[in-house]
Amino acid sequence: MTLSNGLSNPISVSEQCCEIVGNKGTMREEVTGGNGAKQRLRVCIKSFGCQMNMYDTEVAEGILAHEGYEIVNGGGRVREDDERADVVLMNTCSVREHAEDRVYGRLGMLGKAKKKNPELILGLMGCMVEEHREKLFKRFPQLDFMVGTRNIKDLPLVIDEVRKRRHQVAKIRHDGISIEYTDVIKRRGTFHAWLPIMTGCDKICTYCIVPITRGREVSMPAREVYREASRLVSEGVRWITLLGQNVNSYRGGELDGKAMLFPELLEMLCEIDGLERISFTTSHPHDATEELYRVIAQNPKISRRFHLPLQSASDRMLKRMARLHTFAEYTAKIDLMCELIPDVSVTTDIIAGFSGETEEDHEATKRALEEIRFDSAFVYKYSVRQGTPASKLPDDVPADVKEKRNNELLEVQRRITRENNVKWLGRTVGVFVEARSVKDANQLVGRMDQDKKVVFSGDPFLIGTFQKVRLVDLQHETLLGTL
Ligand code: 5AD
Ligand code: SF4
Numbered sequence: 001m002t003l004s005n006g007l008s009n010p011i012s013v014s015e016q017c018c019e020i021v022g023n024k025g026t027m028r029e030e031v032t033g034g035n036g037a038k039q040r041l042r043v044c045i046k047s048f049g050c051q052m053n054m055y056d057t058e059v060a061e062g063i064l065a066h067e068g069y070e071i072v073n074g075g076g077r078v079r080e081d082d083e084r085a086d087v088v089l090m091n092t093c094s095v096r097e098h099a100e101d102r103v104y105g106r107l108g109m110l111g112k113a114k115k116k117n118p119e120l121i122l123g124l125m126g127c128m129v130e131e132h133r134e135k136l137f138k139r140f141p142q143l144d145f146m147v148g149t150r151n152i153k154d155l156p157l158v159i160d161e162v163r164k165r166r167h168q169v170a171k172i173r174h175d176g177i178s179i180e181y182t183d184v185i186k187r188r189g190t191f192h193a194w195l196p197i198m199t200g201c202d203k204i205c206t207y208c209i210v211p212i213t214r215g216r217e218v219s220m221p222a223r224e225v226y227r228e229a230s231r232l233v234s235e236g237v238r239w240i241t242l243l244g245q246n247v248n249s250y251r252g253g254e255l256d257g258k259a260m261l262f263p264e265l266l267e268m269l270c271e272i273d274g275l276e277r278i279s280f281t282t283s284h285p286h287d288a289t290e291e292l293y294r295v296i297a298q299n300p301k302i303s304r305r306f307h308l309p310l311q312s313a314s315d316r317m318l319k320r321m322a323r324l325h326t327f328a329e330y331t332a333k334i335d336l337m338c339e340l341i342p343d344v345s346v347t348t349d350i351i352a353g354f355s356g357e358t359e360e361d362h363e364a365t366k367r368a369l370e371e372i373r374f375d376s377a378f379v380y381k382y383s384v385r386q387g388t389p390a391s392k393l394p395d396d397v398p399a400d401v402k403e404k405r406n407n408e409l410l411e412v413q414r415r416i417t418r419e420n421n422v423k424w425l426g427r428t429v430g431v432f433v434e435a436r437s438v439k440d441a442n443q444l445v446g447r448m449d450q451d452k453k454v455v456f457s458g459d460p461f462l463i464g465t466f467q468k469v470r471l472v473d474l475q476h477e478t479l480l481g482t483l
Pocket of ligand 2: 201202203204205208209210211245246284
C-alpha cells in the first residue's frame with residue numbers, strides 16, 4: 001500500500017512491516033540551546049486501556065530509556081508532559097468507542113502542537129494500530145509512526161527512521177506472541193509487577209474486538225513464565241498479577257511430563273520463595289473450573305479476588321453475545337467457587353444496552369446483581385466495534401436508554417459494594433502494604449487478599465510487607481483500619 005505522509009515522498013507499508021533502515025545507535029542526543037549543550041531526546045508515553053497495555057508501556061519505556069531516551073511521563077499533567085517531550089507516543093485501546101475517541105481527540109490536539117513545533121514526533125502503539133493499521137496514516141497526516149503489539153522492541157529503530165527520513169513509518173507483525181519479557185522494563189511498582197502469560201482470545205463473544213486486535217490465543221511457555229517470575233522476585237517483587245485476555249485457557253506446554261495449564265502454572269509459581277501473592281485477570285466463565293478453585297483454595301499465596309465477567313443475566317442476550325453459558329450455569333460456577341474458596345471476592349463486567357436488549361433483559365441483569373451480590377462490577381454501555389460479529393446486528397438501544405440502564409445498574413451495585421464492605425468491619429485481615437497514601441503522607445495504603453483497598457496509619461518502613469490490620473471504618477469504597 002502506498003501512502004502520502006505530507007512530509008516527503010510517499011512510502012510503502014507492506015503487510016509484513018515497513019522497511020526499516022535506521023542504524024542502531026545508543027546516543028539519542030540533540031543539540032539544544034545556544035550553548036551547544038547536548039540533551040537527551042525526551043519521550044512521553046500515555047497509556048490507555050487495560051493492564052496489558054500498562055505492562056507494554058513499562059516495556060516500551062524501559063527499552064527506550066535503555067537506548068538513551070529520557071522518559072518524561074508521570075509527575076506532570078498530560079499536557080505538560082507533551083510539551084516537554086520530543087516524542088509523544090500513545091499506547092491505545094480499541095475495546096470501546098470511548099477509548100478510541102480519546103486518542104483521536106488527543107491526536108487532534110497534538111496535530112496543532114506539531115504545527116508550532118514541526119520537530120515533534122507522534123506515534124501510536126497498541127490495539128488501535130492492530131485494528132486500523134495504515135488507514136490511520138491517511139486520516140492523521142501528523143502521525144509519524146505506528147508499532148504493532150508484537151513490535152515494541154522495534155521502537156528505537158522506528159523513531160530513528162522517522163528522524164532521519166521524516167517518513168511515516170509502520171512496523172506491524174502479524175504472527176508470534178505479543179509478550180516481551182525484558183530486564184530493562186521500567187516498572188511502576190517496587191513490590192508489585194504485572195506478568196503477562198498469554199494474549200489473544202479464541203472465544204468469539206460477538207461484541208468484542210479483542211480477537212481481531214490481539215488475535216488467537218498464544219501462551220508463554222511455563223518455563224519462561226517461571227523464569228521471569230523468579231527474576232522479578234530476585235529484584236524485590238513480592239506480588240505478581242498474571243495477565244491475559246483469558247488466563248484460564250492458558251496452555252504453557254509440558255514441563256517434566258506434565259501439561260502446564262493454568263492451575264498447574266499457579267501451583268508452580270506458588271513454590272517461588274519470596275513471592276507472597278499471585279493474582280490474575282481476566283477469566284471467561286467457560287474456563288473457570290472446579291480444579292482451578294481447588295488450587296486457589298489450597299494455596300494462601302493466591303489472591304482471593306476472582307473477576308468473572310457476566311455481561312448480562314438474560315439467556316437471550318448471553319446467546320446473542322455467544323458467551324457459551326446460560327445464567328444458571330454462571331451462578332452454579334459462582335456457588336461452587338464460594339463454597340470452595342471461603343471469603344472469595346467475586347467481581348464482574350456488565351454490558352448495558354447490547355443489541356436487542358429489552359427492558360425485561362435489563363431487569364434480569366439488575367436482579368442478578370442483587371442475587372449474586374458481587375463485590376464490584378464494571379458496567380459499560382455497549383458500543384459497536386467494526387468487524388465484530390455484533391456489528392452486523394442493529395445497535396437498537398437508544399443512547400439515552402443505554403445511559404439510564406447503565407446508571408441503574410451502577411446504583412444497585414454501589415449499594416451492594418457498600419453493604420459487602422460493611423460486613424468486613426471488625427475483622428482483622430492480612431494486608432499487603434503498597435505505598436504511602438497520596439492524600440495523607442502519614443497514612444499507608446494496602447490491599448487485602450480480596451484486593452480491597454485499606455488505609456491505615458503506620459511507619460513507611462512497613463511498605464512492601466504483609467501486616468495484620470483491624471478494619472474499623474469505611475470511606476466510600478475504601479476500608480479504614482488500624483495496625
Ligand atoms: N461495548 C461495551 N463494552 C464492551 N466490552 C467489551 N467489548 C465491549 C463493547 N463493544 C466490555 C466487556 C468486557 C470488558 C473488558 O469490556 O464487559 O468484559
Ligand atoms: Fe473478548 Fe469474550 Fe475474549 Fe473476553 S472472552 S476477550 S470478551 S472475546
